[in-house]
Amino acid sequence: MRMTGETNAAAGPVGLRQLKKQRTYEAISDAAIALFLERGFEKVSVAEVAAAAEISKPTLFRYFPAKEDLVLHRFADHEDEAARVVADRPGGHSPLAALRARFLEGLTRHDPVTGLNDAPEVLAFHQLLYGTPSLVARLYAYQDRSERALADALDGGPLEARLAAAQILAVQRVLALENWRRVDAGERARDIHPDAAREANRAFDQLGSGLPRYA
Amino acid sequence: MRMTGETNAAAGPVGLRQLKKQRTYEAISDAAIALFLERGFEKVSVAEVAAAAEISKPTLFRYFPAKEDLVLHRFADHEDEAARVVADRPGGHSPLAALRARFLEGLTRHDPVTGLNDAPEVLAFHQLLYGTPSLVARLYAYQDRSERALADALDGGPLEARLAAAQILAVQRVLALENWRRVDAGERARDIHPDAAREANRAFDQLGSGLPRYA
DNA sequence: CACGCTTATGATTCTCAGTATCAAATGTTA
DNA sequence: TAACATTTGATACTGAGAATCATAAGCGTG
Structure with a gap:
């Protein structure tokens, strides 16, 4: 039936x-x-x-x-990804460990959401996105929902969780932006990857020392 | 002349x-x-x-x-406030110490940007702001410029500074949002103040342990 | 397969944000 | 006061998005 x-x-x-x-x-x-x-x-x-x-x-x-959603609906799928990664993490893993693994994996997979993808179409798409203010503005709305969802998935008090979620997503956003910036400047994704991974690890270490409860 | x-x-x-x-x-x-x-x-x-x-x-x-700017132009004045606080900090003070002092001061001053102000007009203004999606969307654009300005004012590599700026402003944003939430729920600013100051201190401590370079 | 029922579509019209044009008005400077 | 630069308003236009309503298409039952 x-x-x-x-x-x-x-x-x-x-x-x-x-x-x-x-x-x-x-x-x-x-x-x-x-x-x-x-x-x-x-x-x-x-x-x-x-x-x-x-x-x-x-x-x-x-x-x-x-x-704007004609362009951005693709991000809607990833809207609660961070929250899901945390919620579905294998036992024994911390939220930050799960998120770090996921991000590094995205880097090696050259997932467009990490910014580390130099395929001409992806590059063109990113140029379209970041080159159009109204798209960027609406993109923030998606990130706001991500933040709320991630906060819900994290334990601790609501404020503590929200503070952590905001910092985590801020870091991921900046890391992805930096990768895109270098790709946009002409570097090849393959060449950037080591730096990107190192910086991501550094940033997650930093997050972990600031947010020991989630590390 | x-x-x-x-x-x-x-x-x-x-x-x-x-x-x-x-x-x-x-x-x-x-x-x-x-x-x-x-x-x-x-x-x-x-x-x-x-x-x-x-x-x-x-x-x-x-x-x-x-x-939207008919409402938001007031925030344009505060756009580079964080950057200025860091740039103009007295010798011997760390960026985070200066920003923390400024935020706590804003709390006791009941500065509307901290969210901790229950004057009816301010409350109504905040309700207008947060209750209108297009205003919130455009508000993020202002915060993005704040982030860039703060990153410029921080020393260290560009990426490191940007990561720090993003986390710092994310924290301030969430702290202010929480204050506003409680005011909006009917609590009086005066009553909230102790909690708000405690949480702000906690959050800045946290930031400092994650970002020792700026603490 | 034919019947009603529900849901998706299109044609049309409307409101409103924001831009362009150009002439009139107003402040500035010599 | 005269020449100049800048600001304004009247008007018209483009484009996003909502509303209305009639038509068409998929769907469940006899």
């Missing part, structure tokens, strides 16, 4: 409707990002995006609450 | 033009905040603000780059 068993294992009822929704969602997102990369975020109107995706403007806004 | 010596000691040429500019600036800001407090940020159009300030809409935008 509950399991249709038809296609993938992820979500609930996978009817035709849901399928089309997903397709439309990605069609809009793809059309939008292609246009934005080509001509810049502000030079493309949502009407053009809607036309390219072959839908109407109201429909576009039913899928994405704001123009 | 440089000093007109006519009125105040701050800026350069104080002609009639500059004077009127300042008057207009404050007339717009006052009209805007009064209307926003009365009816909410989103329920008031910039056209109404312009009408209340007896200027045209284009003129309004010559004074304020965006509607």
